[in-house]
Amino acid sequence: MQSTDVVESIKRVLRDRGLHATSARVSVLEVLREGHEHRSVEDIRAQILERYPMIDPSTVYRTLETLEEHGLAVRVELGDKRTRWAYMTDAHHHMVCRRCGAVAEMGDAPFQRFADDLTGAYGVRVDMQHLVLHGLCRRCAARSDT
C-alpha cells in the first residue's frame, strides 16, 4: 500500500467517469479524501502545494466544479462568503452557531425523517447530503436559558 496505489485508485475513479486523469484532478481528490471537514479553495490549494509543484487557483475552481458534476465532491455554503468543499461521502449535517461560530456535526436520522415529511407534504425531494443550519449550539443554547 504505497501512496502510488492511492494515486492509481484515484485515477481509476476518474477514468471510470470518463474524465481525463490529470494531475490537478488527482491532487484535488487526494487532498479532499484525507479529511472530511469542509475546506475552502485556498485551503485545498495550500495542501496541494505542500507536495505537488504548482497549481493555479483557477484550476482548483474548475476542477472542483468538474468533480461536483460527477458526484465526487460536494459544495457546502457555511454562510461566510467563501464556498467550502468536501469529498462526497456519507450524509452528515452541520450547524453554525450564530453566537460563538462553532460548527457542530449532526447525524442523518432526524434529517431523513424531515426530508420524508416534506416529500409527503409538498411532493418535493430535498437534497439531504450536507445540510447547513444556523442557530445556537448546545452550549450557547444552554447559556441563554438562564
Place this chain on the structure above:
Amino acid sequence: MQSTDVVESIKRVLRDRGLHATSARVSVLEVLREGHEHRSVEDIRAQILERYPMIDPSTVYRTLETLEEHGLAVRVELGDKRTRWAYMTDAHHHMVCRRCGAVAEMGDAPFQRFADDLTGAYGVRVDMQHLVLHGLCRRCAARSDT
C-alpha cells in the same frame, strides 16, 4: 391613510428600537415591507430610486445590516452569490430546485417539528425563520420518477 402615515409608522418602529429615523432606513424598510419575496441589494436600491432622490449602495448595505441587528430584516442566502433580504415576518421556508431553479415556499409546521427533534437529539436551538433548502421541486421530482 396616506403614504405619509406609512412613513410615520415606520419612523415610530425605528425610534422604538432606539434608531435614528433617517430617510435611508425609512425607504429601505418601506420597500421591504411591500412584498415578501427576497430581494437583492440592487433590487432594493432600484425600487428606492423610483421614488426617492438618491441612495448609495453602501448605505443600503449598512442599513440592511442595522435592520437585521434590530430584528427588522432577514438575510436569506439562496445559493447564488448575492445575499437576498426580506422584511421580517412570519416564518416561511424555501426550496430552490436544482434542476429548474424554481423557488418554492413552504409552511412552517414540518420545520418546527424538525427543529424540536434536533433540540431533543443534540441540544441545539436551530434558527427556523427562513430556511433555504435545495433539491427537486414537485414537478421535477415527479418527472424523475419515470
Place this chain on the structure above:
DNA sequence: CTGCTTGCAAATAGTTTGCACGTTC
C-alpha cells in the same frame, strides 16, 4: 451642538474567463 449616518471613492475578496500552450488518451 454632538454624535450617529451618509455619500463618495477606493480597496477587497472570491471567483470567472479568454487565450495560447501542454497533456491525456
Place this chain on the structure above:
DNA sequence: GAACGTGCAAACTATTTGCAAGCAG
C-alpha cells in the same frame, strides 16, 4: 494528433471601508 485541461493575466461582482460632510435628536 485531436480533444481536453492548465497556467497566466486580466476582468468581474458583490461587498467593505475610510473619511469628510450632513442630518437627527
